[in-house]
Amino acid sequence: MSSLPKHSALLNMPIDLIREITTHLSPADNIILATTCRAVRNCAGQGQFPPADTEENREERFEYLAGMSRDMPDHWVCEECMRYHRIDTADTPADSRPNCPLADLYGRYNQPLQLAPADEYELGRRHVQLALKYTRMGDSLTPSHRQYLGRLTAARQFSLSYPWEKKVTVAAKVAPRIVDGRFLLRTICEYRHPSRQITRDLIASESICRHQQFFPLEDGAWTNSSLHQDLRQFPRAVDNSFESPGKEVHGHCPHCYTDFSVTTTARSVRISVWMDLGTESSPLDPVWRSFVHNVEFPPIEEVEYIEPGRVRELYSSGEKEEE
Ligand SMILES: [Zn+2]
Numbered sequence: 280m281s282s283l284p285k286h287s288a289l290l291n292m293p294i295d296l297i298r299e300i301t302t303h304l305s306p307a308d309n310i311i312l313a314t315t316c317r318a319v320r321n322c323a324g325q326g327q328f329p330p331a332d333t334e335e336n337r338e339e340r341f342e343y344l345a346g347m348s349r350d351m352p353d354h355w356v357c358e359e360c361m362r363y364h365r366i367d368t369a370d371t372p373a374d375s376r377p378n379c380p381l382a383d384l385y386g387r388y389n390q391p392l393q394l395a396p397a398d399e400y401e402l403g404r405r406h407v408q409l410a411l412k413y414t415r416m417g418d419s420l421t422p423s424h425r426q427y428l429g430r431l432t433a434a435r436q437f438s439l440s441y442p443w444e445k446k447v448t449v450a451a452k453v454a455p456r457i458v459d460g461r462f463l464l465r466t467i468c469e470y471r472h473p474s475r476q477i478t479r480d481l482i483a484s485e486s487i488c489r490h491q492q493f494f495p496l497e498d499g500a501w502t503n504s505s506l507h508q509d510l511r512q513f514p515r516a517v518d519n520s521f522e523s524p525g526k527e528v529h530g531h532c533p534h535c536y537t538d539f540s541v542t543t544t545a546r547s548v549r550i551s552v553w554m555d556l557g558t559e560s561s562p563l564d565p566v567w568r569s570f571v572h573n574v575e576f577p578p579i580e581e582v583e584y585i586e587p588g589r590v591r592e593l594y595s596s597g598e599k600e601e602e
């Protein structure tokens with residue numbers, strides 16, 4: 280063994296073993312593997328896509344494009360067009376300008392993640408894709424890509440006021456963080472009323488994800504079905520928080536990777552949300568889709584969040600220079 284060339288552990292394996300490995304790979308991964316070198320292609324074959332244009336094959340094709348672009352810092356894979364677009368380094372969540380001809384409000388796949396304080400922070404899947412790619416590429420990045428990574432993952436702080444309704448002010452801070460190859464996002468929103476004690480309707484109809492929204496008045500409309508109970512995690516936490524002022528009440532959403540907490544005082548309601556938007560995978564990944572509005576996908580999908588607190592802990596474990 281020691282006399283064999285050390286440049287490729289894969290090529291030192293018996294051919295049968297390499298063939299065995301390829302039977303466990305997706306068609307897309309086999310095609311990508313075949314592009315690595317002739318020796319691999321000779322023993323593992325070219326790989327090929329299954330025919331017909333089904334949704335499943337679309338995912339397969341996308342996986343291939345995403346895999347091939349893993350080391351292409353100047354391109355992102357567009358789920359709408361099924362091809363690469365050049366990056367635009369001015370395009371960030373704080374100033375979202377997707378350079379795809381089909382990326383309008385009616386696109387099926389390019390929908391951004393819209394947080395409660397909308398418009399000020401509009402995270403597209405391409406931002407997630409590029410930030411994870413650049414983080415993985417690390418030392419091999421050019422200074423300009425490194426700067427772009429900094430802008431893609433920059434925290435953003437802003438405040439909004441609504442003098443025409445309820446005289447509410449909202450102070451928000453959005454802070455992305457990449458930990459263990461996952462794109463995490465923490466949002467803290469503090470709702471205040473400058474002149475009077477706060478009440479539940481201060482945050483009426485606010486939501487923390489696609490599944491959890493607060494309606495203070497329609498309480499009686501909810502049934503006891505387990506689905507409705509799942510969708511009541513946030514409203515219930517808000518109620519508990521108003522009953523225990525000053526105490527941080529924790530909760531999670533069972534239908535996406537979201538932890539949250541609510542803290543109510545006499546002067547403010549503070550809502551913290553931690554989201555795990557997933558890995559450097561296809562935008563067709565259910566983890567991403569569970570966060571993004573899309574008429575083609577039902578709001579309750581495959582994602583089941585059964586480890587409450589995992590996202591919050593992972594986010595804190597990545598705590599570095601920030602704050
Ligand atoms: Zn496109």
Ligand SMILES: [Zn+2]
Nearest residue numbers: 488490532535
């Ligand atoms: Zn959710």
